[in-house]
Amino acid sequence: MTEMEYGRRRPLLWVRGRSIAWLPPLLLLAGVILLDFATGADFRIISWIVLVPGIAAAICGVWTTAAYGVVSVVTYIVVDSAWPDQYKAGLGDFLLVALGGVLAALAAVVRVRQERRMLHIRDIAETTRRTVLRPLPPRWAGLEHAGVYLAADTDARVGGDFYDIQPSPHGTRVLVGDVQGKGLGAVEAAAAVLGTFREAGYHEKDLATVAERLEIRMLRHRSHSTALGHDDGDRFATAVLVAFPDDAPERIDIANFGHEPPLVVGPRGVRELPSGEGVPLGLGDLTGGLPPVHRVPLAADETLLLVTDGVTEARDTPGEFYQLAREVARAVRADPRRAEPRNLVRQVRDGVLRHSGGRLEDDTTIFALRRLADAGGAPGEDPEQGRLRS
Known part of the structure; x- marks a missing residue:
């Protein structure tokens, strides 16, 4: 079967004919929020939210990854603001989450371009095969x-x-x-x-x-x-x-x-x-x-x-x-x-x-x-x- 370009390619995750590639990053996002509140003030893990756009970059499109980057930053601000000042993760972790979102979006751009290039090469190979x-x-x-x-x-x-x-x-x-x-x-x-x-x-x-x-x-x-x-x-x-x-x-x-x-x-x-x-x-x-x-x-x-x-x-x-x-x-x-x-x-x-x-x-x-x-x-x-x- 000839693969089409990325925008029309088969998504990585399917359920009843629909892509659910967006679901794993969302579950990770929810898990980090719940764990941050569950572990208490002595062990803050909200900065782990930087993993969310990173996971999205591996399996989602560019715009979905960018959206998760923005959501992660906003979520970080909201969750961190809910804690008293002495327990807040602070500016350093905020910069980490923001930078992680930007890098994840750039990584998604590179990955999608490479996939499009590989799919184009496969289309050429398929055309050659059908010619021979x-x-x-x-x-x-x-x-x-x-x-x-x-x-x-x-x-x-x-x-x-x-x-x-x-x-x-x-x-x-x-x-x-x-x-x-x-x-x-x-x-x-x-x-x-x-x-x-x-x-x-x-x-x-x-x-x-x-x-x-x-x-x-x-x-x-x-x-x-x-x-x-x-x-x-x-x-x-x-x-x-x-x-x-x-x-x-x-x-x-x-x-x-x-x-x-x-x-x-x-x-x-x-x-x-x-x-x-x-x-x-x-x-x-x-x-x-x-x-x-x-x-x-x-x-x-x-x-x-x-x-x-x-x-x-x-x-x-x-x-x-x-x-x-x-x-x-x-x-x-x-x-x-x-x-x-x-x-x-x-x-x-x-x-x-x-x-x-x-x-x-x-x-x-x-x-x-x-x-x-x-x-x-x-x-x-x-x-x-x-x-x-x-």
Whole structure:
């Protein structure tokens, strides 16, 4: 969910949809007044009221904090005036309360500005994520799909993992991959590869030609980045390129660029498709060729599961890797409905987070898809329905 600017952000404390961030400072104010009278003349604590605007500065807005500063000063004067002269806290404590209110208001200004800045950065990251990983209709191009992307850097919310579906006159094409490295360089490389896939995947009839275009684009991007002085000279991307040909309703074509092997999940169990015998995108010049295109069976009731290495390399506390195929097979045996794309993605996501204790060492993408019984899409549906909340 994209966060909005501070003035429209979700308050820190909610009760039935309303903010009660003002309540803790008010309770503290009342508590200090009561204790000041309860402890007697020998132990005056009215000067502790300086904590009230300090607490407000941490959880309230600027104007609320300033109001508490003024209230604290007025309360100090009223309460202190109620005591005989020999027991009054005096001018020194008054100056402390007044100065505390001013400093609290200034601290609130700084905090709110920083929050607005951070929320703006998160909005930019969210826009970048939606540009690289564009929203996909859940029933589109003859496929039902579900996907989830978990960034290892939760503040960045975007990284080098990518996936997309591209309908074309020659069938539907799918690309899932992982750019080596992290940071903006990985995001730029992912965007470059996806841009080429969306064009070549639509126009090119032969999947091998699409694969060649992707390889060339990765090389060009790397060369351009190096010329700009970026440290991208050895950047590459593992990927799986899949085609759902119209003339083979129970077959798919697949080319694997050194990526995790896809799994086919269905009522007859789980099987692994051809592994990454090819080198990653951007390294084809080392072997002089691209990975072969395999045609493999995929029944109508089977789901294709593609993940990045954030799944297979997730470790628990003792250091054991997450066993994807075993865990998926166990889940589907217990409930065959878990082979459906949305249920399958949710099952894997929850399993990875549970196995790793929520500590992701790498960006994690889980993408599942199967052919629709009715190949007609469903225009007008919410495009976010196919993407699970991360």
